[in-house]
Amino acid sequence: MNKNNLPLIEFNPKLPKLSNSEKAVLELLVEAGRLIVPIYLEQEKQAKIEIDKKEIEEESQKDPAILSPYTALEKVNGEIVATPYHKKYAGLLKPIAEKLTKASEITDNKEFGKALKIQSKALLDGSYEEATAAFLKIESPYIFDIAIGPVDHFDDELFFGKASYQAWVGILDMDGTERLNNYKSVTLSARRHALMSKGMVEAAIIRAKVLDVVLFSGFMARTRFAGVNLPTDTNTIEKYGAQVTLFNQPNDLRVKEQIVPTFNKIFSRGFKEGFSQEDLRRGYLRSIALHELAHSYLYYKNTAKNLKDLFPSINELAATVLGLRLAGTLLLKDRINEKQLQSMIVAFICRSFSLIEGRRNTLPLVNYRLGGLIYINFMLQNGALKQLDNLVYINFTKVFVSLHELSSMLENLLAHGTRMDAELFIKKYTTLYS
Numbered sequence: 001m002n003k004n005n006l007p008l009i010e011f012n013p014k015l016p017k018l019s020n021s022e023k024a025v026l027e028l029l030v031e032a033g034r035l036i037v038p039i040y041l042e043q044e045k046q047a048k049i050e051i052d053k054k055e056i057e058e059e060s061q062k063d064p065a066i067l068s069p070y071t072a073l074e075k076v077n078g079e080i081v082a083t084p085y086h087k088k089y090a091g092l093l094k095p096i097a098e099k100l101t102k103a104s105e106i107t108d109n110k111e112f113g114k115a116l117k118i119q120s121k122a123l124l125d126g127s128y129e130e131a132t133a134a135f136l137k138i139e140s141p142y143i144f145d146i147a148i149g150p151v152d153h154f155d156d157e158l159f160f161g162k163a164s165y166q167a168w169v170g171i172l173d174m175d176g177t178e179r180l181n182n183y184k185s186v187t188l189s190a191r192r193h194a195l196m197s198k199g200m201v202e203a204a205i206i207r208a209k210v211l212d213v214v215l216f217s218g219f220m221a222r223t224r225f226a227g228v229n230l231p232t233d234t235n236t237i238e239k240y241g242a243q244v245t246l247f248n249q250p251n252d253l254r255v256k257e258q259i260v261p262t263f264n265k266i267f268s269r270g271f272k273e274g275f276s277q278e279d280l281r282r283g284y285l286r287s288i289a290l291h292e293l294a295h296s297y298l299y300y301k302n303t304a305k306n307l308k309d310l311f312p313s314i315n316e317l318a319a320t321v322l323g324l325r326l327a328g329t330l331l332l333k334d335r336i337n338e339k340q341l342q343s344m345i346v347a348f349i350c351r352s353f354s355l356i357e358g359r360r361n362t363l364p365l366v367n368y369r370l371g372g373l374i375y376i377n378f379m380l381q382n383g384a385l386k387q388l389d390n391l392v393y394i395n396f397t398k399v400f401v402s403l404h405e406l407s408s409m410l411e412n413l414l415a416h417g418t419r420m421d422a423e424l425f426i427k428k429y430t431t432l433y434s
């Protein structure tokens with residue numbers, strides 16, 4: 001698919017009927033997305049330059065721009081120099097901005113056109129917050145979606161976490177989007193009634209959409225996320241809101257490459273007869289949907305600062321576990337049935353085992369791997385999972401009871417834990433099986 005290991009994946013989803021101007025807009029968005037590749041390759045080269053953490057902290061006292069997610073660091077005559085992304089990559093960004101501007105002039109959708117224009121400007125002058133706000137303001141989702149530019153995914157070590165250049169271009173999946181928004185309203189009201197706890201930040205608005213993906217480039221092509229919830233900065237979220245986006249084709253790819261092979265390996269023949277590939281595909285997509293929605297119910301101020309480098313692992317697992325609990329709410333409201341809930345649990349167990357076995361130690365995967373490890377250990381210690389003769393046996397009732405226990409522990413850590421608390425927790429639940 002990407003033979004040269006370029007950070008670019010192009011999918012071929014079935015396109016809806018498009019007018020000539022819409023065809024031209026899509027073409028321009030895709031061309032703009034491809035142009036992210038050379039910038040991200042530059043960033044990958046940059047990431048290999050070793051700059052001492054301590055030195056960064058010290059020098060940032062003099063120049064706070066060193067810690068900004070949107071600066072590139074270099075050593076000039078022994079001193080750390082921070083250059084804003086939009087200056088460092090100005091030459092590569094210019095043609096991207098031109099394509100976005102051109103698309104903004106052609107599109108029939110005024111709101112989308114306006115957001116594109118603001119995004120185009122942001123790439124060249126660093127006014128990213130305005131662009132984030134402009135896209136979140138779009139009331140009714142348009143047939144096309146694009147996210148392009150540097151995005152802070154919380155995936156790097158937090159002291160000098162830098163935003164990665166990325167792009168996605170997608171076509172709105174209207175049925176999927178309607179289902180996701182249905183899940184959103186059910187889980188959001190459950191969260192408000194029963195689970196909202198002190199010290200939480202509430203998003204100004206939560207938008208949710210499902211896309212058929214045309215293109216992933218830069219960071220998104222490397223990570224192949226099946227869903228995202230952006231932005232990650234709690235101040236921005238409080239002010240402008242957050243957007244959950246799910247990606248159909250990357251989800252299917254992950255199910256094919258990871259979930260199904262693991263499923264075939266770790267379960268008994270009798271158990272496997274109970275779940276088809278389609279059950280797993282839908283189960284995994286649902287678990288991602290609820291994971292991303294759950295992120296929006298787990299914003300606490302200062303968590304990232306308190307938990308430091310351990311924040312991403314704890315936060316990601318907390319979203320998965322809360323997501324599976326919220327699936328219980330969907331079950332109570334008859335939005336999903338028991339078999340569908342079980343398929344979600346099975347799919348996430350497969351994902352966890354595949355991450356553990358994969359032993360990939362690159363960021364951000366290492367964060368998800370650690371989360372998977374805690375999850376499996378927790379379930380084994382509670383007897384919700386049993387391992388016998390290299391096979392895994394699930395007790396679904398015990399899994400569900402354990403999910404409650406695990407999610408309150410994780411939320412405690414997010415709400416008022418220290419890095420030491422998180423470290424002890426991780427130690428406790430990575431001993432049995434690691």
Ligand SMILES: [Zn+2]
Nearest residue numbers: 291295316319
């Ligand atoms: Zn997540």
